[in-house]
Amino acid sequence: MHSHYYGGGLDSTLRARQNRPYLRTRDDGVLVMVAMNGEFPFTSHYYDHRVGLAEMRAAGLTHRMLTFPGALGVELLPAAEIATAISAYNDHLAQLTQDTDGALIGLAGVPLADLDLACAEVRRIRRDLGLPGIILPSNYFNSLQELEILRPLLEAANEYGCHIMLHPGLKVGEQPPARPADHIQYRLSAVELQSSVAQVALTVIVSDMLDAYPNITFQIVNLGGTLPFIFERLESIARHRNPAEPFPTARLRRLWYDCASLGPRALETAVKILGADRIMLGSDYPIFKDDPYNHAVVPAELSAENKAQVTWKTAHDLLSHLDEMRQNAAR
Template sequence: MRDLPPTLAWALVKLKYGFRIGARRMDLSRCIDMHAHFYGGGLAEMLAARTGRPCLRETIDGPVMLAMNGEFPFTPAHHDHEVGLAEMAVQGVTRRMLTFPGALCADVLPLVDSLPAIRRFNDHMAAMRGQTAGRLTALAGLPFADMEEAARELVRVRRELRLPGAIVPSNYFGTIAQARTLEPVLRAANETGALLMLHPGLMVGEAAPVLADDHPQYRTSAVVLQAQASQVVLTLILSDILDTFPDIAFQAINLGGTIPFIVERMESIGRHRNGDRPFPTDRLKRVWYDAASLGPRALEAAVKLYGADRIMAGSDYPIFHDSPLDAIRGATISDDEKEQVAWRTAEALLDRQDQFL
């Protein structure tokens, strides 16, 4: 190497000893959590006054929230944003998108009950965004008992409150026909360029799900929930919704459920049973996905299928308290892909929402 030009000699040294020429350090000093929930903003007071589910009850062990699909202790983490900010600092989360708690099903109550509470919550979340200098933003609730009223509230949320969008009960996306009942909301979302998170929740008038006879935490809250999340994605990509409403950003939860693991079977079904209509795998990349409550192996499969530029970190806080960075750091994906999932995809999506205003 003594006779080589200095620049070439140094390049060979770096290659020999494992240096990456021109590489930059991966930036995981930022993390945007795109799937978390908030039960404050007046919701606790409204639910405490109710006599039936969903409702908040005082017990000898402390307050308990009775949702439509179960119950859980109601702690300050659920309703005090300062507690959440402190946990974010510990976890390495620099920005978080909170949502109206869709699984409670308060957004499908009769309009007289839901609309005042939802508007109060949305106003509260808009104020919180300003108070935290954008560290906390939010997806609003909508009153689905009246679709036209829900559409008007979404327009207010986008144009007056300047929030990114809203959370929508994903049971409305169990079939294409069910999704079409949301047309007024979808029109408003497209008009305002809204982000819609399709999160587990009931349709108006729908009975609460029957829990499994044993181990419902696993059978119902994991296996059934992930299968339902997959149905939501299928409704989006097998219908004309993405084409009819091109300015809506749809967020599917939990990496689209089982989709990354069964997509090859669906492609085989397309080849062998629908030869003239192959499964539209490419359309999966027109949806955004969060990785809430899932781990590194699931993330690896999803990155290979969707691409890291469609995947965002998520925690499902305060139901879960793990840092979303744990799955990202543990995944066998490139440094660039880790950075993309940790914050770049979410930052680009949130910037897109602001550009529509």
């Protein structure tokens, strides 16, 4: 329930660009993606769904949720430049679900530089394409003030019911932050990223979003970042500094989480705090290629029931709920 897919025509669009994000061929003949914070080899794992599907089946995984490539910044480009490509990508995702008998499920993208177009596209995604939802860059959820920009989009998403993955990524017009002086990958991709994920979850639970948009299901990546490990400190802060308003820990269980790129010890802790019925298998494929079941679930000291819940049942129940909401809205 957390992997990324750069095909569906996006690869061709990015080959034609000259500014980040774009694809280029290095002098050594290697095709690379030039992204916001560097570049990486662009292998077939990123754009050919058949490669990932074969690896899935070899590992015994039956379903995978592909997402529009979060963090790349494609959805932030001027709508006149990218909206048609995004719509074509979303059509492709819907077709993949049919072609693979439901083995591949997709979270769509929306052109965020034009909110009117984005609202129309999220309605089309749910009403016409039947995709479960969309992916949004999480920097819009760093604070209560910043999320106000997306209110029209959230209202549109609420109409047919919609799953929204909040994935690390920039806002329209926002520049990448300054790079750390050293150990960039560890500092940015682990320590700072996990802290930012916690900030996003915090914004969702302390705002009115869960009540204002009851038909939206929010997915927080990477087990909620640091939240499962600091919630007791958050409770202590409230208890000592604002005892009349305790920290709303219980609202954390109104979100969904994936365990992408994390391991058994983190999973054990998250199950204790958040509940197995809120946690789903995730890999962050193809950036990380570990088999998430054997890497994270099998070694975890969890009951067989909790392992089954994380492995398939939470996702199954969530997707069934989304289908039911869509059908009810269409009546």
